[in-house]
Amino acid sequence: MLLCCMPGVAFVPALLVCWSSAAFIISYVIAVLAGHVEPLVPYISDTGTKPPESGVFGFMINISALLASITMYIRYLLIEKQNESSHFVRSSCNMFTLCVGLMGCTGMGIVATFQELAVPSVHDIGALVAFGSGVVYITLQSIISYKSCPRWNTYFVCHIRMAISAISCIAFIPMIVFASKISMTKIDWTPGEKDYTYHFMSAICEWTVAFGFIFFFLTFIRDFQEVGRSEMRRNMERGERESQRQVSEASRRSWRKQKEQMANNEHLGIFSACGIQLAVQDFPAFWVSTQL
Structure with missing residues (x-):
């Protein structure tokens, strides 16, 4: 209900944030209660590997990928519209950022569709594409946000976005490094076993990057709240300009009509004056002829 009351298209990123958070939390709770994973920081993918949580995880992550794609496309259109008057970023750069983001959404779909234990190689490639492209996307968006200041963004928001991007980038590197050192593919990790430390550190970094994306969106x-307002404002300004144009046109027509009427009156006055003058000049001759 609250999402529907948001102005503009702000409900789209809000829905993305709520839905993605719910996808991670719900699948985690189900996996822990079912005894499929340990409660202490499993991989995100581990919480969606076995049924019944695998169905919930796959469905909700695919919807999250769709919502993220819509959000990125609206963001692309918004920047293009702002760029028409400000020219703060090249259109090709904006398009490249969108393509990187959509690539990350495709990776999310691969992760949701191919479970970790079923097709591990495809799942790992999808995860690498999703997290790698996501980190690049939010970094580029942070740079674009700085370029649009102060007209379209505040420096406070830009600082927050850049901080989230920096933390995500820093967490992404050890996530890959520690994951590459794990020599086995499993989901039921217990403290003290081989490669558990690598798994634990990599999982912490993975959750950090994932929620970094959520907080960034x-x-x-x-x-996005300004999208509808800006359009409404432009329509109002367009209507005011149209009204002013019509009033100006009516005023010009009225002025021309008055000018023509004044000119006609002047002509009539000249003709009347000439007639009176001729009548006065002819009156003595007419009077003499009548006397004779």
């Missing part, structure tokens, strides 16, 4: 809500 949360900062889009205010920007």
Whole structure:
């Protein structure tokens, strides 16, 4: 209900944030209660590997990928519209950022569709594409946000976006490094066993990057609120300009009509004056002829 009351298209990133958070939390709770994973920081993919949580995880992550694609496309259109008057970023750069983001959404779909234990190689490639492209996307968006200041963004929001991007980038590197050192593919990790430390550190970094994406999209809500307002404002300004144009046109027509009427009156006055003058000049001759 609250999402529907948001102005503009702010409900899109808000829905993305709520839905993605619910996808991670619900699948985690189900996996822990079913005894499929240990409660202490499993991989995100581990919480969606076995049924019944695998169905919930796959369905919700695919919807999250769709919502993320829609959010990124709206963000692309918004920047293009703002760029028409400000020219703060090249259109090709904006398009490249969108393509990187959509690539990350495709990776999310691969992760949701191919479970970790079923097709591990495809799942790992999808995860690498999703997290790698996501980190690049939010970094580029942070740079674009700085370029649009102060007209379209505040420096406070830009600082928050850049901080989230920096933390995600820093967490992404050890996530890959520690994951590459794990020599086995399993989901039921217990403390003290081989490679558990690598798994634990990599999982912490993975959750950090994932929620970094969520918090980053949360900062889009205010920007998306202005989409409907800006359109309404432009329509109002367009209507005011049209009204002023019509009033000006009517005033010009009235002025031309008055000018023509004044000119006609002047002509009539000249003709009347000439007639009176001729009548006065002819009156003595007419009077003499009548006397004779």
